[in-house]
Amino acid sequence: MATGRTHRPATRSRGIPEATVARLPLYLRALTALSERSVPTVSSEELAAAAGVNSAKLRKDFSYLGSYGTRGVGYDVEYLVYQISRELGLTQDWPVVIVGIGNLGAALANYGGFASRGFRVAALIDADPAMAGTPVAGIPVQHADELERIVGDNGVSIGVISTPAGAAQQVCDRLVAAGVTSILNFAPTVLSVPDGVDVRKVDLSIELQILAFHEQRKAGEDTTESSPDPAAPPVRSASGSRKGPDGDMPAVMPA
Amino acid sequence: MATGRTHRPATRSRGIPEATVARLPLYLRALTALSERSVPTVSSEELAAAAGVNSAKLRKDFSYLGSYGTRGVGYDVEYLVYQISRELGLTQDWPVVIVGIGNLGAALANYGGFASRGFRVAALIDADPAMAGTPVAGIPVQHADELERIVGDNGVSIGVISTPAGAAQQVCDRLVAAGVTSILNFAPTVLSVPDGVDVRKVDLSIELQILAFHEQRKAGEDTTESSPDPAAPPVRSASGSRKGPDGDMPAVMPA
DNA sequence: CTATCTTTGTGCACGTGTTCACAAAGACAT
DNA sequence: ATGTCTTTGTGAACACGTGCACAAAGATAG
Known part of the structure; x- marks a missing residue:
């Protein structure tokens, strides 16, 4: 899962x-x-x-x-x-907003599973002014400034966040302040929300890492690095900020 | 989650x-x-x-x-x-293939979280001949006929399935036959695999439904449909195939 | 009406995961 | 050295989820 x-x-x-x-x-x-x-x-x-x-x-x-x-x-x-x-509450209509229309947001907007279960995409929201008006999946993207109005006008209680990690908490706060009480978070961040607000998280990177763990187990036992204490515990240094494989901030969603 | x-x-x-x-x-x-x-x-x-x-x-x-x-x-x-x-096994390189380059597949290919943790997108594969050669996230899409060769040549052990539900099991079978032993499945289907193969599933529709359940609980208790037995148990008929809200088969991924 | 057969609904035991609460370990000051 | 203070590592109790195995319920046939 x-x-x-x-x-x-x-x-x-x-x-x-x-x-x-x-x-x-x-x-x-x-x-x-x-x-x-x-x-x-x-x-x-x-x-x-x-x-x-x-x-x-x-x-x-x-x-x-x-x-x-x-x-x-x-x-x-x-x-x-x-x-x-x-x-499950699927006999009623659930308007949802998707915030962050990058690659993933667009994929979500096109996702058929939404409409087929009582979920209606009420609006697509992005912070990039250049995107405003552009239709994605037949729905014009609106600017983030409109967020509060959109949530209020449509009675949206479920929000989907597919922004980069850096923007997620801020978007989350605004959604919650505007009245959203359930959030589906695709950004790789821990969101903090007040009591009464539900957050569910989908994290692609985590899933792959869990698979890698089991994969290593299957291949392992005889390959590199055996069971007990490892080969090279690296310096245990005074942390030299190695700005390693995570110094990037990719277009869609970093991990 | x-x-x-x-x-x-x-x-x-x-x-x-x-x-x-x-x-x-x-x-x-x-x-x-x-x-x-x-x-x-x-x-x-x-x-x-x-x-x-x-x-x-x-x-x-x-x-x-x-x-x-x-x-x-x-x-x-x-x-x-x-x-x-x-x-977690992230100190080694994990080549992965993504099968099904629709909206979601493209989003995954662009996803930065892959590269930053030892995961390398070895190939993008799609069944549509028209897509072959088209670069997505800088990687040319290859035709599904190449699947076995690609997996074999690159020693791929992790596969990502982002095809429509109807194609998922078939793709899965081919991946497994070619040597893949871990699968991340985005298609809304139950995949059956032989022992020794790990499957993890990401299902957007399910997450939203779980949110809706809790949302209903929060709003409920006083709204429509109170606790005990519901208002209108519908006919309990001899199943008239109502081909309801699920008769569609959207471009990317139905539920 | 009785017997038989199928399949549900659930009591119970077990395994997994979570949380508390505290002793032991070590850092640091004197 | 000795004492104090912080924070880990873990035993034990508890909560939750799973699966077995079987009695009860109902269908169906004779």
Whole structure:
């Protein structure tokens, strides 16, 4: 999985475990596919296979929502789609703004998964005046000065940040001040937000590093650098600011 | 946090808990920033604040790597950077291929976080013959027919999939057959891979849905649809294939 | 109506992860 | 040297998530 988490560890929302909530979209996707193929019912075993999880876990997850299955038969596909959608809040319209229309922001604006689940891109916002007016994915980019007005006028409560790391906290503060209470952060920074605001983080660099760790394990054990203490602990110096491989600040999103 | 997980629940790699591994990149980033500012040492408290975690958790995480701190003082920044980099396998070069150069693939190719951590984009691959030769982020796109050769020639062990969902499994199979053993999947599909292959998943749609869930909770309790049983359980019909909001198949990546 | 068969829903045990709280280690001053 | 002060490293308690295994529920057939 490719995500860091930064949710309030506070009160487990009305008894549904966080881990279950994170899987509901997975079930929903599998169910939607079944629905399109006009499959009327599905067993926990089948659905679990489609969603890539253990069937016992799936049944337990559903049990938190209520008893929506029929023993000996399985689950009614349409009914479950509705129940999960409702539980996730997808039966209502969620206007979102995307701030930072670089390569990634443009990709997000074009992302079909938004519209197909009740998420509506209300506005694209960028700090570069030269971009103002340019349509991306059919939506004209607006200048950052308009941020507060846009959020207010559209009742936006979810914001997506795809700016460079340096701008992220500032953008975040403005979004929050304007009324946004949920943020999806693609910038590689730790955002600090007041209580009551949810932040979720997507970090490409971190995902790759985790893969590299396991990859090293698979290749390792016999290659360079064996288990115990390493070969060359480098000087342990008085830190000479080596401005190393991270001194860059790439166009889109540095790590 | 924005990631689904699909790692082998198998043997916890040499005693370092998976949760700890997932946080190491976070520490590394904070440490790199300190290093650039020439800060020689840092306490667990300070570093934890910078990384957005609890200090006790940070100390326990580091304790799995060894005793790299000095009581009464803290941790040597440079030394820790090296130790964590080594543990994550970032001291070596990881050639990666990106398959599917749509909006998202292009964004990834331009992503600075790759190069800055030992990841090198060895090739960009797309199935569209019209794209072949077109440079993206300075790298010419190659046709999918070349996939096996590219992976073999460059010794690629990590692949990134940013194709539409429909093509993902097929691309995945070819990557694995060619020798790739770690996959970062951006397509909204469950990939099935043989044992020994790691898959991590980044799913934008899922992250937004999780945010929507919490958002609904915050706004809810008094708005539409109260707690117990909902207003209108829809017919529970014999599934009339309503080909609803998901009948689309957007350019980049449907959900 | 009874028997059989399928599949759900869940009690329970286990493993993983988090947090507290404190003893031990070392730095530093005197 | 000795004492004080800071901060690490970790034992132990707790919380959370997972998976087994089975009883109860309902469908279906005879």
